[in-house]
Amino acid sequence: MDTAYVISTQMLENYGAHSENGKFKDGNAHWKFKGGTDYIVTGFDRPANAVAFVCAFLSKFYEGSRGMCWKEYPTTVQTHDEWLADLPSIESDDPQTLEHRQWIVDNARYVDANDTEYPYPFATCGANGEATWCPKTLRK
Numbered sequence: 001m002d003t004a005y006v007i008s009t010q011m012l013e014n015y016g017a018h019s020e021n022g023k024f025k026d027g028n029a030h031w032k033f034k035g036g037t038d039y040i041v042t043g044f045d046r047p048a049n050a051v052a053f054v055c056a057f058l059s060k061f062y063e064g065s066r067g068m069c070w071k072e073y074p075t076t077v078q079t080h081d082e083w084l085a086d087l088p089s090i091e092s093d094d095p096q097t098l099e100h101r102q103w104i105v106d107n108a109r110y111v112d113a114n115d116t117e118y119p120y121p122f123a124t125c126g127a128n129g130e131a132t133w134c135p136k137t138l139r140k
Contacts, residue, residue, distance in 0.1 A: 002043055004080035005050040006108070009036040009058070009072050017069040036072070038104070040080060043113030047077045053113055 011034040020028035041050040051074050058072050078086070088101040 002045055003047075004040055004042045005044065005047050006076075006078050006080055006083035007039045007041055007051055007054045007074050008076045008078075009039070009054070010034075010075045011036050012071040014069050014071075022068045031071075036075065038083070038108040039111055040083075040108050041111045041113070043115075051077050053111075 012031045013034050014022045014029060014031050016022040016028040016030035020026070022028050022030075039054050041053060044050045044053065054074055058074075062070055062072060087104055088097045090098070090101060092098055092101075
């Protein structure tokens with residue numbers, strides 16, 4: 001039976017790639033931790049398969065020149081139920097807590113490995129018809 005898994009990621013931005021070449025060997029790498037994304041992945045019966053699936057499309061998305069500026073990698077894997085339990089309480093009386101919880105849920109990206117509407121690994125079309133790879137534009 002398939003389980004919904006939540007793969008949480010961490011992003012890094014290379015500030016050195018914006019004004020220089022961003023390479024370690026030239027002393028121009030200057031990486032900083034940034035936000036991340038929660039990918040809610042269905043269509044797998046094992047967490048390792050879900051993580052590998054997310055790694056595959058992140059690797060494709062960040063290849064080439066994007067890879068010099070940005071990296072994104074999985075940090076945790078949980079079942080969907082575990083992820084929901086770790087969120088701020090839905091029973092809170094604090095409006096900010098409830099708003100924060102809703103923001104996290106609304107910004108998660110839902111991915112079904114068997115979804116034929118999104119070709120693997122989620123190809124989209126750029127402004128000039130070129131193939132682009134963008135996990136940030138997945139269905140909500």
